């Protein structure tokens with residue numbers, strides 16, 4: 001039975017996403033993680049099933065669904081067994097294309113959203129810079145007006161899909177004013193003025209996290225996204241959704257780790273009985289099951305409020321992000337411990353899940369920033 005806010009229809013979608021993830025992605029997860037890259041054709045495979053445009057209107061090639069359909073995908077993607085793959089596809093559907101759908105002109109939607117939904121153009125969102133992450137007001141990349149458009153100069157850091165993208169949705173300064181003012185958004189096409197190099201990292205191995213350089217990168221007039229100097233609003237507009245999606249991904253990943261670990265503990269024997277025969281381990285598993293359940297409840301509650309308030313659920317979404325990300329890493333650590341030595345072996349995948357979970361309390365707004373937001377919302 002469907003658990004609110006999902007309906008039976010969302011559950012049908014869940015079944016079909018799960019089938020796709022288990023049949024077409026999971027069997028390749030280890031190979032792609034080892035290669036530190038998943039093929040671009042994966043976007044095409046998602047598109048064939050309509051999974052790159054679940055929440056977008058049919059007029060643009062989408063499925064005409066809502067954010068709850070997208071939420072199903074976010075939770076189920078965790079079953080693919082590669083945080084990097086989930087991050088790459090997630091960045092495309094959850095952070096890079098939403099600003100185009102929400103603020104793009106009809107022409108921009110035709111040129112970027114339609115091919116993105118069709119899996120023909122891969123998108124990245126490039127906000128973070130080497131000297132500005134949490135502090136978005138500290139962004140330095142600048143755009144200088146020239147005949148017919150702008151020239152962008154500066155660097156971007158930690159950009160998911162940064163190397164493989166065909167279009168970077170990016171923010172740059174368009175006035176000399178500092179702080180939150182004078183930022184604008186641009187759709188930047190591949191060109192000589194843009195270079196990206198892949199950075200090695202703890203987890204998410206299959207995804208290309210990039211350091212990027214924009215050297216006189218030309219952006220035509222028609223590729224300004226939203227209004228000039230109002231880019232900060234665009235950055236803020238999708239934060240709640242990005243954080244909800246991260247919470248959903250953590251819930252999905254925790255569920256997978258719990259299921260895997262229970263199965264392992266039931267068949268692994270020590271001192272003449274299965275690991276589940278030891279109270280110390282049974283209690284750990286009971287704690288993990290409780291964390292998975294409470295994380296899901298908090299996240300679904302935030303999702304419900306997000307849907308019913310048209311995205312105005314800062315407190316609940318922030319709490320869901322904060323509650324689930326560290327919890328997910330802790331769950332992975334416990335599950336790894338229950339696996340014993342096998343827990344550090346690549347073959348058992350739990351070491352990968354633990355590495356992949358470590359980004360949660362950092363990406364999309366750190367745990368410290370979540371607490372700062374809550375302190376404001378709660379007027380502390």
Ligand SMILES: Cc1cc2nc3c(=O)[nH]c(=O)nc-3n(C[C@H](O)[C@H](O)[C@H](O)COP(=O)(O)OP(=O)(O)OC[C@H]3O[C@@H](n4cnc5c(N)ncnc54)[C@H](O)[C@@H]3O)c2cc1C
Pocket residue numbers: 091125126127128131132133134135157158159160161201204209359362363364365366367368369372
């Ligand atoms: C694998 C990966 C993928 C990413 N993908 C993308 C992407 O696709 N696009 C993109 O734009 N960005 C991306 N990011 C960047 C990510 O969003 C930032 O790393 C994150 O927002 C934190 O910024 P920072 O790394 O600059 O850390 P900083 O902001 O420098 O923070 C460093 C430490 O200081 C703490 N801190 C900062 N300010 C405060 C404060 N006011 N109070 C208390 N503590 C504070 C932080 O919590 C943190 O612990 C990615 C990062 C990684 C690692």
